[in-house]
Amino acid sequence: MSVLVGNNTKLVVQGMGSAGAFHAKQMVEYGTRVVAGVTPGKGGSRVPGLETVPLFDTVEEAVRLRGANTSVIYVPPPFAADAILEAAAAGVDLVIAITEGIPARDMVKVKYVLDRDYKHVVLVGPNCPGVITPGQCKVGIMPGYIHKPGGVGVVSRSGTLTYEVVHQLTALGLGQSTAIGIGGDPVKGTDFIDALAWFAEDPGTSAIFMIGEIGGDSEERAATFIKDNVNKPVAAFIGGLTAPPGKRMGHAGAIISGGKGAASDKIAALKAANIAVAPTPAEMGTTLAKLIN
């Protein structure tokens, strides 16, 4: 079992430029059912090396003609908000936005419209590595080979830290049910609580690892949610304990501002909810392993 993506996923790739095409190939190699690509103006053509994937001008065609139910977005930042809304309007259930650097104003509008008109559509990201259900379906940019099918649900605000924890878990023999990168932007689709609720209900998920970072209060809210709603072992790590206030640490959302969003507050909230917090990023896997055994 798994959440969000799996054997039933039929993927359309929006933005088949060099990055999109590269990752489309990787996803096909992993076994993901990539049914279409969309690049406006390129409809009817094919990308070399991806002859099995027809290109369309619109997502609507990908849904109607190829049965796409999930979209992944590699469209450049100025056009990414438009691409997300196009996917929702075309009728896919899940939109995974990889694009980094989308203006906050655009995402405010996207979130507003999704909440109003497309409540059934799940958005993951933007600015995230994507979602993978090991052995079944990879949607995004993560290296597939480090993953292993199993029972740990992973949810993370950071891309490379997700790889780090997955690698550690796999080395310890702990496979993953699904790994979800929710992204580092201040306005995003799926948040910790959404992912935690899916994992809590998923019979294929037996334990959860959560990776947070400085900025905002999602981790604090997640801690409360876990305490009240999750009966599976949960371990966590928070990045940015030593980040100085007022400096944006790469991710648009990773900043300690107005005395809020510090890692120490988040760690305290998680510990207060009886969640095991890894003391260093090198001990993420072992922290969860100890909890399970």
Add this chain to the structure above:
Amino acid sequence: MKIHEYQGKQLLRKYGVPVPIGIPAMTIEDALAAISKVQQESGGEVVVIKAQIHAGGRGKGGGVKVAKNAKEAEAAVKAIYGMKLVTHQTGPEGKKVQRLLVEQGLAIEHEYYLGMLLDRGTGRVTVMASQEGGMDIEEVAAKHPEKILRESIDPATGWQDYQSRSLAKRLGLTGKAATELGKFMRPLAKCYEDMDCSLLEINPLVTTKDGRVLALDAKVNFDDNALFRHPELEEWRDPNEEDAAEAEAKKWDLSYITLDGNIGCMVNGAGLAMSTMDIIKFYGGAPANFLDVGGGATAEKVTAAFKLITSDPGVKAIFVNIFGGIMKCDTIAAGVIAAVKEVGLKVPLVVRLEGTNVELGKKMLDDSGLNIVSAADMADGAQKVVKAAGGSK
């Protein structure tokens, strides 16, 4: 992106937000000439001389002076221009004042706080206001959260006038000032939206004895992700306010922040880069920088990143921590080897590689003949680099 107060006020004025009469000056001569012009335009003797640096807390640091007449104003200009202004945000080394704003003095009735920013919880822009203006609003927010009033902006309709009326009522504004707040808020909200601001802070927002509402200060930040829509803002960058290394990093599209430790870090991914700083600290060391080379870095970009790190004379050891996903370990190895060949290596270099093409990457480093300490994992690498930099502090 941050801009100066005087630039922020120029922008607000353009949108029709009431601000005091003022003239910016880049030299002492311009500032002295501005005094009489501001007096003439405003019809009053009192002027305020304000140091223009990006950091807050200028008043407490002696960078803002109210002058009752031209003579006092001249003295204030001479005192503030060129001074090393130290505030809680500049660090102990302070910031040299090279720009001034000469502004009219106002007969102030009351000082309020007003801020606009994105509320991540709701995904909407929120206006925060308080009667406790002019002072440290973070302190007010921490001690008396009930004194911070909030109004959320609906993305479909934008700011509405009823919200101004509601805010005025709750702030205790009556009569002409309540109407004036509406005339203040509408263009302010439009400016935030149009210009892709990430922060618009008016602290203080003042009411005057004659019932006007004005922005006495203006802190304006823009969303870096939206700067492509506002190329004209490039003109407003002040090189004196930017860290030289951070500016160089921007050219290469590297995410770099200068810190005060002695261990240079090169990492891929923001979360891993932050965590690398954390684990260095955990083992008793101190990072000299935050550096995320990003996912799609080329060997050239890695070389540029390496040069940035080695250009910091405080760096006593370097830690390269890479988890290759899309970024391949052999690309990193090639970049590091090229960089070392070009700029030399005067300090110990610890490299931890994991992920795509890791074996090839490790072999390239081994075969390069360079004096590289390889690390088995993140913890091993952090311990080795802390030791190499002179042990834990």
